[in-house]
Every structure is written in structure tokens, then in C-alpha cells.
Amino acid sequence: MIVVNDRVTLDDAELDFEFIRAGGPGGQNVNKVSTAVRLRFDLKGSPSLPEDVRRRLIGMAGRKLGADGFLTIHARAKRTQEANRREAVDRLVEMIVAASIRPKLRRPSKPTLGSQKRRLDTKRKHSETKARRRDNGPPDG
Template sequence: MIFITNSIEINDNDLDLDFIRSPGPGGQKVNKAATAVQLRFDVENATALPDLVRQRLLRLAKNRITAQGILIIEAHRFRSQHRNRQDALDRFVALVRKATEKPRLRRKTNPPPLSKQRRLEKKRRRSQLKRMRRTPAAQDL
């Protein structure tokens, strides 16, 4: 069991871990050791996730989710399989925890009058500077 929050726990059977060859430069064992980890989780059919969390997770990780609704996390930061496996699980837990957080509602605000005044004054100064750079013939027109 992987504990995400007090109310959400994901069964190990819901996660599919595949070990693949790590990309990038290697050494003597570059074509032998499959140290990179590819974690797959079916978000669409996950019974452990509430609907709101599932929707937020789909929105948060939209670039890592396939058309079938499967979340894919690849970990190949470390040279050992064990550390890459733990890294993938940690990133997965962090992503789901982030999806459990309720987004804060944005309150619409207006800029203060002084900042509006400063912005317009800055624009006037910039306009004056560009006007002064023109050739005298262009100013007469």
C-alpha cells in the first residue's frame, strides 16, 4: 500500500513498474543493465481516487497522460535501479498529493490608482524620448 493522505491509499497492484534501459551516455554496461524505471498508473479506472482528485490529476499531469488515461512517470536520474524506482514512486506520490489540494479561489482585484498613474507617466516619458530621436523633417509632418 502506498499512503497518499489519511483517506487515500493506492494498492501496489494498481502501479505497473517496468525497468528499461536508461537513455544517455553509458559505460561498459550500457546495453546490459535496465536501470531506468517507467511507472504506469491508470488514472481513468483508479477506484482509490475520488472524482475531484482524479480530475485535478488529469489536469495537472496532462502531458504525461496517454489517450487511454494512463499516467507515465519515467525515472532515470540515478545509476541504480532501486534509487530510480524510489524516485519514480516519490514523484508519483507528490503529484497525487498536489492533486488532493484544493486550488485557492482567485479574488479579482484592481490595480491601485498610483500604479496606474506611474505606468502612464512612464509611457509618456518613453514616447517623448522616441519623439526626440526622430529626424527634424519627420517632426514637421
């Protein structure tokens, strides 16, 4: 059991780990040992996620969410399977925690009467200044 917060607890059976070979530096070991981890989580079918968290997480997932509804996280930075496994789970937990935060509703404010009058007064003064600069037509001659 992975406790994310007071609303969300993930069952270990919901997480599907696949160990694959990681590229990059590492000497001969990189060609022999599958240390990189691909974590798959059934985002659309998980019974552990509340519906509002699921909707926000789907919006946040981007390219990590496949057409089949599975969220895929790759971890390959560490040298051991266990470290990469922990990193992938930590990233999943971070995403769920971020999706658990309800966004604040924006309530548009109304400009005050004084600010409206100041804005119109400034516009009028600016217009008068520009009107004084205008040419009064072609010269007679």
C-alpha cells in the same frame, strides 16, 4: 500500500513497472542492465483516487497522460533499478499531493467609493492638463 495523505492510499497492484535500458553515461553497464523505470498508473480507472483529486490530476498531467487514461512517469537518473523505482513512485506521490490541495476560490472585491472618486479625479486632472497643451487651430495668416 503507499500512503499519500489522509484521503489517498494507493495499492501496489495499481502501479505497473517496466524496466528499460537507460541511455547516457555509465560505461559498459549501460548496455547490459535495464535500470531505467517506466511507471504506469491507471489514472482514469483507479479506485483509490477521489473524483476531485482525479480531475485536478488529469489537468496537471499534461503529456504524461496517454489517450488510454494511464499516467506514465519515466525515471532514469539513478544507477540502480530500485533507486529509479523509488524516484518514480516519489514523483507520482508528489503529483497526487499537489492535486489533493483544493484551489482557493477567488472572490472579486469591489472598489471602494473613495478609490473610485480618486481615480475619476485623477483622470479629470490629466484630461485638463492635456487640453491646455492642445493647439487651438491653424494660425491666421
